Amino acid sequence: MDFIQNTIKAVILDMDGVLWKSNEPLCNLNELFHRFETNNLQFLFATNNALRTVPQYIEKFNSLGVKVTEEQILTSSIATGYLLAKDFPEGGPVYIMGASALQTTLLEYNFPFTEDHPIAVVGGLDPDISYDRLKKASLFIQSGIPFYFTNSDATYPTPEGFYPGAGTFLAALETASGVKAKIAGKPQPFLFEACLKRLGTSPTETLTIGDRLETDILGGFRAGCKTALVLSGVSTRQDLLSWNPKPDFVFNDLMQLFE
Ligand SMILES: [Mg+2]
Missing domain, CATH: 3.40.50.1000 (HAD superfamily/HAD-like)
Incomplete structure (x- = not known):
């Protein structure tokens, strides 16, 4: 063309x-x-999709017979790291309610996980969600700590049907805290x-x-x-x-x- x-x-x-x-x-x-x-x-x-890490995506490409490099793959976790780095250039500890892949990625951007005095709360699809995690995140947000989320997709498609997406967890936390998150993904x-x-x-x-x-x-x-x-x-x-x-x-x- x-x-x-x-x-x-x-x-x-x-x-x-x-x-x-x-x-x-x-x-x-x-x-x-x-x-x-x-x-x-x-x-x-x-x-x-923030459920997989970059190396896991590379594996997926490999399984389909093609090679890509780490630099070629960006997820909403990376977008969240990029957005946080814009707002907090020095980095700092954050409370994370999300998948382990999100935690790994944010650490690379100098935002380690903490449950003690976070500078921000970051949420995403959390396969191990619990009442306790929701409660902690909600209390931090209500105390005025800035609130970020990887993406707002309500669901994601699988061969079995639509699974709950990050947006489902976003709705729960926004409802609990009464605060709207700053969204990083598309x-x-x-x-x-x-x-x-x-x-x-x-x-x-x-x-x-x-x-x-x-x-x-x-x-x-x-x-x-x-x-x-x-x-x-x-x-x-x-x-x-x-x-x-x-x-x-x-x-x-x-x-x-x-x-
Ligand atoms: Mg798509």
């Missing part, structure tokens, strides 16, 4: 619903990566900003690709990037009719990018 060859220097891809659906690849990933390389396009992967622009920083490209020469209008497309738009919707995941052509902002491109699958 001429526009992409002339203008776009980098591509930021969502994973679930774009590259694969659970363990089923949605296109030939080897061929796709080869096409990016031959078109001189840098590429990164950005997901709201549709906020921070995950894409963290990607742009890593790529060294400007928003207008960067294309974000995703399957959800309300997260991927809105988030890419807010970051000032070009956006493309692929119809291989959640959002449909019907959804698109009533949706604004419209994506710059709509593809049935990723390979159409090069047609």
Whole structure:
């Protein structure tokens, strides 16, 4: 595609619903990566899913027969670290209600876990949620400590149906504390900003690709990037009719990018 060859220097891809659906690849990933390389396009992967760490995503790519580097994968945990570092450049101890992957990532950004005098409360999907954890987080927030959350996706799709997503836990904690969280993941622009920083490209020469209008497309738009919707995941052509902002491109699958 001429526009992409002339203008776009980098591509930021969502994973679930774009590259694969659970363990089923949605296109030939080897061929796709080869096409990016031959078109001189840098590429990164950005997901709201904070349940897996970056090495776990690399394993997932490996299991599908392709190699990626750690620098190519960004999660909403990383976006949370990026956002916290913007607000607290010195780092500091935080109370975390979320998966162990979130705790590991925040530590890398100089935000170790504490239950004693945190500078912020950070929440995410917590597979080991308990009343005690919710209570502690809620009490800290009510005492005026800034409140962050990885992302607000209410659910996430699995072959079995929709599982409770981070947004379910967000609703619980916002209800308990009466305070709204600052969200790091899509549709906020921070995950894409963290990607742009890593790529060294400007928003207008960067294309974000995703399957959800309300997260991927809105988030890419807010970051000032070009956006493309692929119809291989959640959002449909019907959804698109009533949706604004419209994506710059709509593809049935990723390979159409090069047609
Ligand atoms: Mg997706």
